[in-house]
Amino acid sequence: MAGHSKWANIQHRKGKQDAVRGRIFTKLVREISVAARVGGGDPAGNPRLRLAVEKAIAASMPKDNIERAIKKATGELEGVAYEEPRYEGYAPGGVAVIVDCMTDNRQRTVADVRHAFAKFGGNLGTDGSVAFLFNRCGVLSYAPGADEDSITEAAIEAGAEDIQVNAEDGSIEVLTSAEDYQAVKDALIGAGHPPDESEITFRAETQVSVDGETAKQVAKLLDRLEELDDVQSVYSNADLPGDAYE
DSSP: OOSSOHHHHHHHHHHHHHHTHHHHHHHHHHHHHHHHHHHOSOGGGOHHHHHHHHHHHHTTOOHHHHHHHHHHHTTSSOOOOOBOOEEEEEEGGGEEEEEEEOBSOHHHHHHHHHHHHHHTTOEEOOTTSSGGGEEEEEEEEEOTTOOHHHHHHHHHHHTOSEEEEOTTTOOEEEEEETTTHHHHHHHHHHTTOOOSEEEEEEEESSOEEOOHHHHHHHHHHHHHHHHSTTEEEEEEOEEOOGGGGO
């Protein structure tokens, strides 16, 4: 698969998260709370909650924080009710962007998101303006140097939809349906291939390559959106070079 280094972009996002761990904890608590409120407080019977708890554990969130968030969501403790608005728009260069939020104040959130788009040369669009360009799927990522043949064999056996190898750095991505994500992940872990990073995400059908100053503006916009307190996830179809983040 041609293009810029996907693994470099993954590591950049992870580095940003590590630098703002307190903010990440806030986002994770919100996701746990909503997942538990919608689907119940038992991770074994609630795939969304199970994924949220796995992310929290991976981020080294204390167990007490996780349990408290679940109890607040299920009514055992007093908590806050969050809405889940989604915003769509375009970054410079025609890059499509989806922004998933959790908030107790929708007016504050949309104002913050609109301001971020405007500040870095983008435009906030209407509902559905870019969502058709994305598919919801599971992505299991492996760092450069991973055993391509063995991972491919295990992924196919587990029911993965596609395996993509980045031509630039050799990193591997195993793609699944959102419904099959957990089963494929468990199978790969069982086969001795735990992913370095994994998530259910919105993945663009086609990517838009941008370079130079445009790429830097796109990177600044995506970073700014991810820094907003009410933003949970940011998805785009941008194919950015590594120097976009410099």
